[in-house]
Amino acid sequence: MGAKLVGSALPTIPWAPRPAGHAGPVWRYPHNPVIQRDATPTSNSVFNSAVVPHGEGFAGVFRCDDQRREMRLHAGFSHDGVAWRIDPEPIEWDLPEGVDAPAYGYDPRVVPLEGRYYVVWCNGWHGPTIGLGVTDDFRRFELIENALLPFNRNGVLFPRRVQGRYMLLSRPSDPGHTPFGEIFLSQSEDLVHWGRHRWVMGPTQPWESTKIGAGPAPIETTEGWLLIYHGVLTSCSGYVYHWGACLLDLDEPWRIRSRGSRYLMAPHEPYERVGDVPNVVFPCAALADGDTGRLAIYYGAADTVTALAFAEVGEVVDFVLRG
Ligand code: BMA
DSSP: OOOOBOSOOOTTOOOOOOOTTOOSSEEEOTTOOSBOTTSSTTEEEEEEEEEEEETTEEEEEEEEEETTOOEEEEEEEESSSSSOEEOSSOOOEEOOTTOOOOSOEEEEEEEEETTEEEEEEEEESSSEEEEEEEESSSSSEEEOOOSSOSSEEEEEEOSSOBTTBEEEEEEEOOSSSOSOOOEEEEEESSSSSEEEEEEEEOOOSGGGSSEEEEOSOOEEETTEEEEEEEEEEEETTEEEEEEEEEEEOSSSTTSEEEEOSSOSBOSOSHHHHSSSSSSOEEEEEEEEETTTTEEEEEEEETTTEEEEEEEEHHHHHHHHHTO
């Protein structure tokens, strides 16, 4: 239990103690889901969303599929990380010269980086690719150039430069419900030009045998970058989404230091098993308290609602180091 978080204190992190008798390093918020599907007047579903500490409370970017079933990103705010007010209107991006407005957006991640908040998401531009934008206040959002070409999904930025360069994980894919997927890393000196591509990892265990993709922004610990990621198994009745974790090398984060062989979470609760897409738990954000090692992990459930889970970083790192 030696691993510690490298990062600021967050005494306001949402938290619920581990339920008596619970085995395993991750447990659910007892009042899940924290965001219901009708959180805005026109939403069909609110899931796979990203939150960060902001001001005295929290802010985030939320995937709201509307009642036309268009996939849109909305800003949202919370004083405690549990009760959320989601803007009824989608984010309107300020577009730089020559950059097209997104045709759609989904599965956002948000990372505080060098004093600003960067948003990475699956951006509709001649098919799914990795969109990148920035905000200071979750009111005004500026689009940056797409980081990568189609087809790609699950773009995740690291919260600081490594070796002086920005680091981006992604999962090259196809235009549909991709039946394959491995995680790659790309590097940039200016958040516009990406290269020095490295392969990070592919599926190894049955629970992730169809495809894997990065989840929340990597969490810096004394033992390496803790990466929570989703892994998909193809069953007789379709895809089943789980999440697990690995540790990436601190200085060369394309190298795996250790990887948990079992999943950390699988769709077992009714709100994870029943919804628009059954049997999906899909993590996109993690809050961390540097003082206590507490983690609060936000995940989409059944492509319908947003749920919350908790863990202690030392226990998750131990789980990963045990392999
Ligand atoms: C993936 C993404 C996710 C979604 C998952 C399950 O391809 O589209 O947004 O949660 O499928 O439907």
